[in-house]
Amino acid sequence: MLKIVKQLELGIDLGTSNTLVYLKNRGVIFDEPSYIVFDKRNLNIIAIGKEAKKMVGRAPQYLNVVKPINFGIVTDFESTTNYLTKILEIINKEYFSLLRPKAIIGIPLNLTEVQIRGVIDAGISAGFKDVYTIEQPIAAALGGNLDIDEAKGLMIVDIGGGTTEISVISLGGIVTGKSIKIAGDRFNSSFLNYIRLKHNLIVGESQIEEAKIKIGSIVGKNNLFNLRGRDTLTTLPKEITISSHDLREAISPLLIDLIDEIKDILNITPAELIGDIVSRGIYLTGGGSLIEGLSEFMENELNVKVNKLENPLHSVVLGLGKIIENFEHYKKFCYSNSKVNI
Ligand SMILES: Nc1ncnc2c1ncn2[C@@H]1O[C@H](COP(=O)(O)OP(=O)(O)OP(=O)(O)O)[C@@H](O)[C@H]1O
Ligand SMILES: [Mg+2]
Structure with a gap:
């Protein structure tokens, strides 16, 4: 045949x-x-x-x-x-x-x-x-060389551009999980709004994205970045210097919401699997996870080790x-x- x-x-x-x-x-x-x-x-x-x-x-x-x-x-x-x-x-x-x-x-x-x-x-x-x-x-778990076949709980958080996928995998399937709309694009739009309200400046999205990637840090560093745009009060062109602190302030409410969503998933995960997650730690991936200090922030908030996958964009x-x-x-x-x- x-x-x-x-x-x-x-x-x-x-x-x-x-x-x-x-x-x-x-x-x-x-x-x-x-x-x-x-x-x-x-x-x-x-x-x-x-x-x-x-x-x-x-x-x-x-x-x-x-x-x-x-x-x-x-x-x-x-x-x-x-x-x-x-x-x-x-x-x-x-x-x-x-x-x-x-x-x-x-x-x-x-x-x-x-x-x-x-x-x-x-x-x-x-x-x-x-x-x-x-x-x-x-x-994502397979790409991070994690064993998905095991009868053990594996929590993976993939922070992308549009969505963050929070999930617990066991025996090759999703046990609990959800897709939420807090991810890189939302970080950008919050940052954009913050710059408009705090610095009275309207800037293009590509500058915001570049600033996030170059100076985005939530561990107390204060790197600087120049933004050029239009003053909302005078309507004239204007240049300002922003710092990592600005980004932190702009996105911290979103990070708190993200942590709450992860806690919600942990809350509905069977206790056996929680034990596995605590001993192995949570796995973090996706381009949005590249903000400096994010894994440490999550560790502090969740009281669980957070492992970063080697190649989060891939x-x-x-x-x-x-x-x-x-x-x-x-x-x-x-x-x-x-x-x-x-
Ligand atoms: N170094 C960096 N620091 C902060 N954010 C970054 C960095 N590099 C990329 N990003 C952000 O990562 C996001 C893209 O990540 P990724 O490619 O994983 O998303 P995606 O798979 O296209 O989106 P989704 O999975 O939501 O459909 C963008 O929001 C981008 O701004
Ligand atoms: Mg993705």
């Missing part, structure tokens, strides 16, 4: 901020911001990724700069399909021709079936033959890569498009 091997070729972390793609036998071959720019007049794609992100807030009226994924959800189906099609085109040009490849896409926790269907259908419309999905925390895609390279072993953790029926 002919054995049909369902070979997965691509793993995609379709993040709110960044998209990463793992190609079987090759590794991570695409790592770019999740943006696409269209020409409004003819709907031609002008740029994706880094080139597209550079145009945020700077594009002329005839261009439409789109962030197709928000909170890990496909919020713009057409743009997501075009975005994935373009990525496939790049792979076909730079690597080798993949004729209707099979792909696995990491999805946030608690998506509705309609939202899962949105991710799958965008992939199918872009030209994938089959689309498998897996919960991002499982992929843990999900590396986990997808592991699944692709050893699908027979990991397929039990994945969902195929045929299992999502609505």
